[in-house]
Amino acid sequence: MASTSIRYGGGVSREIGMDLQNLGAKNVCVMTDRNLSRLPPVKAVLESLVKNRVEYKVYDAVRVEPTDSSFKDAISFAKNNSFDVFVAVGGGSVIDTCKAANLYACHPDADFLDFVNAPVGKGKPVGGAVKPLVAVPTTAGTGSETTGVAIFDYEPLKAKTGIASRAIRPTLGIVDPLHTLSMPERVAANSGFDVLCHALESYTALPYDQRSPCPTNPINRPAYQGSNPISDVWSRHALHIVAKYMKRAVRDPEDLEARSSMHLASVFAGIGFGNAGVHLCHGMSYPIAGNVKSHSAKGYNVEHPLVPHGLSVVLTSPAVFNFTAPMCPERHLEAAEILGADIRQVKREDAGAVLADMLRQFLFELQVEDGLGAVGYTKDDIPALVKGTIPQERVTKLSPRAHTEEDLSRLFEASMKLY
Incomplete structure (x- = not known):
């Protein structure tokens, strides 16, 4: 650690x-x-x-x-x-x-x-x-x-x-x-989504003791080692803070308690994912940001087209966690509960759908663009997005569920429209 x-x-x-x-x-x-x-x-x-x-x-x-x-x-x-x-x-x-x-x-x-x-x-x-x-x-x-x-x-x-x-x-x-008081509203939202996905991805990453092969020398051990008991504590705690404070921090830039809490949540999630790693949302986000055509991000004073990092990460989250849930349904259900879902009557096989619905609701309430289509992508772009995801092995191999190029295509397609 x-x-x-x-x-x-x-x-x-x-x-x-x-x-x-x-x-x-x-x-x-x-x-x-x-x-x-x-x-x-x-x-x-x-x-x-x-x-x-x-x-x-x-x-x-x-x-x-x-x-x-x-x-x-x-x-x-x-x-x-x-x-x-x-x-x-x-x-x-x-x-x-x-x-x-x-x-x-x-x-x-x-x-x-x-x-x-x-x-x-x-x-x-x-x-x-x-x-x-x-x-x-x-x-x-x-x-x-x-x-x-x-x-x-x-x-x-x-x-x-x-x-x-x-x-x-x-x-x-x-x-x-x-x-954090100098952050515009959309910057607060998109950076908060990065915290949300850091916490969710590191908590659901492939467990550290299921990684193989073992490095021949400790110097070769990756910084991202899979979910582990220490990272879990930080990731879960960060998720609780996001659930409690993120909407307030976005809606009221003067809310020092909410903005301070999100600043700490970012640190906590960083300690979690800095050791456990992230997986598919981040792996798929890199080509979404890298292939941007003309999308201009609200609240960012830049001259080039931009899909901000946190936005590129969170747009695939409903599809991704629906896909990974069968491998560790209890963790997906717990995450959904932290974000506000009532899971008392939910079956394990519905964990992915419940977490995906919670995430969609969260994004809708924070007025997030309606999927990849709303930031300039069409189905014709999916092959390029998949091609850009393949080199991201450092993170994608931490996904708890193995995936093919066809799986990635389906995840990008499911993320074209969210609501």
């Missing part, structure tokens, strides 16, 4: 300058994106650095939903400046970009694909230490402040892939709930 040290509380960003001083930092890289660079979270962090006389340079060109080329741009900035500590202020895109910049700056001779997950890259284990990374999450979704995973769009394949290694996990996550 591996996780990052977390410090939580309103206003804790003020302490980051002291943390960097305590680390002996002489030259700090602060990464963020252009929108955030003008907002209170970045201002709070930079004020703390100035107050504590910490030298820093800001890189604010992180792309929302990063690509291999945007990663490479951040990596070259890091390589050119010999930083001794990295600070990421932002959502998952910023934290993931910062992880990659830190990794490749510390391994200057590595080829970009060396550490990228197989089969897209070589999936080599990371040898040698990286520099300390302090993550300051401003969204309540990815849990990236707790995980050793960095996700990006690999443009040649139009599919997402990533780097997964415990070595790139942040040293410290500074979780300041005041930062």
